[in-house]
Amino acid sequence: MDSQTDDHFNDIIRQAPTIFSEVDYVLDSTPERAILRIQAAYGGVYRIFITELIDTQIRKYRYYVLKKSWISIGFDNSPDPRALRLKYGKIGTEHAGEYIPHLHKDNKTHLELTEEMDVYKFIAWIREHLAQ
Amino acid sequence: MVNIAIHQKYIQALQVFGDLQETIEQALQRYAVERITEKIVKLSEREKAYQAQYGMKYPLFEKKIAEDYDFATHVEKDIALTWELDLADWEFCYKGIQDWTRKLTTILMT
Numbered sequence: 001m002d003s004q005t006d007d008h009f010n011d012i013i014r015q016a017p018t019i020f021s022e023v024d025y026v027l028d029s030t031p032e033r034a035i036l037r038i039q040a041a042y043g044g045v046y047r048i049f050i051t052e053l054i055d056t057q058i059r060k061y062r063y064y065v066l067k068k069s070w071i072s073i074g075f076d077n078s079p080d081p082r083a084l085r086l087k088y089g090k091i092g093t094e095h096a097g098e099y100i101p102h103l104h105k106d107n108k109t110h111l112e113l114t115e116e117m118d119v120y121k122f123i124a125w126i127r128e129h130l131a132q
Numbered sequence: 133m134v135n136i137a138i139h140q141k142y143i144q145a146l147q148v149f150g151d152l153q154e155t156i157e158q159a160l161q162r163y164a165v166e167r168i169t170e171k172i173v174k175l176s177e178r179e180k181a182y183q184a185q186y187g188m189k190y191p192l193f194e195k196k197i198a199e200d201y202d203f204a205t206h207v208e209k210d211i212a213l214t215w216e217l218d219l220a221d222w223e224f225c226y227k228g229i230q231d232w233t234r235k236l237t238t239i240l241m242t
Contacts, residue, residue: 028224028228030171030224030227030228030231030232030235031231031232031234031235032227032231033224033227033228033231035220035221035224037217037220037221049214049217051217051220051221053220053221053223053224055227060220060223062216062217062220064214064216064217066214069213071213071214074214074216076216078197078216078219078220079197079198080197080198080204080216081197081198081199081200081201081204082201082204085201093199096195096198096199097194097195097198097199107213108208108213
């Protein structure tokens with residue numbers, strides 16, 4: 001893990017308990033990539049899942065809020081075929097595997113394209129939309 | 133090369149086994165191999181659990197989930213609604229095994 005990724009993950013780990021409760025995290029790395037996975041609680045009813053996988057080329061993120069097993073919101077940039085269809089109007093091989101920032105809501109019955117998210121924007125979204 | 137301090141008690145003990153530089157390098161190599169092997173074993177265990185859960189190996193899942201609308205729908209309905217969380221960790225395990233195996237090969241071959 002390079003020092004920039006190290007600092008980034010350590011900052012998230014430091015901040016998490018100041019915003020969430022019941023924070024549990026796993027940090028793992030190899031010579032070429034690192035992953036941080038956080039599970040926490042918020043507002044008594046929400047479960048928060050934060051995952052960032054960083055390698056030399058890209059930051060892959062998942063920021064999810066669940067209420068029991070119901071997905072309230074889920075921001076991620078995984079190569080989802082439904083996000084591809086929304087962005088390009090079709091699912092073609094030319095864009096397969098492309099990382100497209102998007103969000104899922106209403107237990108994944110709705111998908112929208114978004115700007116690139118980071119954990120700080122996610123925390124701001126939580127503070128704005130979820131009752132503490 | 134990096135210079136590090138080694139406690140005198142280790143120097144005294146290892147000098148008995150011959151050339152100090154060579155002995156310490158052998159000791160470091162053995163330690164690195166042991167730690168990397170532990171990493172690979174743990175990643176393999178996690179990776180196998182994902183394989184069992186999703187019924188296929190990582191490269192096929194990664195390809196299908198990115199290209200096949202019906203497959204994504206099937207996964208969310210029948211396996212895991214939050215597959216994206218698993219996919220990130222699964223990728224880390226799968227590629228992490230390759231990362232550590234390359235590092236292990238480098239250590240053993242040089």
